[in-house]
Amino acid sequence: MIEKVQTVEHDSGDSADSDALLVKLACRGDRRAYETLYRRNIGRVYALCIRLNNGNREQAELHAQDAFVRAWEKLPTFRGDAQFSTWLHRLTVNLVLGDKRAQKRRMKFEQPEQEPDRHGDTDRGSVRKRMDLEWAISELPHRARQVLVLHDVEGYKHHEIADMIGMAVGTSKAQLHRARRLLRECLA
Secondary structure: OHHHHHHHHHOOOOHHHHHHHHHHHHHOOOHHHHHHHHHHHHHHHHHHHHHHOOOOHHHHHHHHHHHHHHHHHHHHHOOOOOOHHHHHHHHHHHHHHHHHHHHHHHHHHHOOOOOOOOOOOOOHHHHHHHHHHHHHHHOOOHHHHHHHHHHHHOOOOHHHHHHHHOOOHHHHHHHHHHHHHHHHHHHO
């Protein structure tokens, strides 16, 4: 099997075909085949993690490492409908976004209670507005909500959102416009 990996590694043919062979070999336990897949894809995965982590290299390294560990665990589920690099890209995006959602949830629980104002009461109007906004966002259609949160809350650019979700940049812009319009209507 190792000879096949070395042949594939040096083959100047279609990398998708050689990746498919490497995946098959790796699924059978060939660690050198998986190492070859790792070497072929680590640059793109790390660059993606850098973008998704707003340039935080330490967090990007952790996410890139986690992505390859997760890919190794889930390799038997790879069906070959798409290229391995596309599957790995999607897995990485899901991992990073899932981690960010978990971090947000942890931060919500770790935030201290709101200080009472000088009258001894919390600002109920502010809490009500925040609850209304969260409710309105939750009522948005799925794609529009995803784009709104990624763009307006998380700060991603449209080309990053398009890559993460798998849509055209123009569609991302249109979904953001739609989400904002629906929010205005809902909160009016």
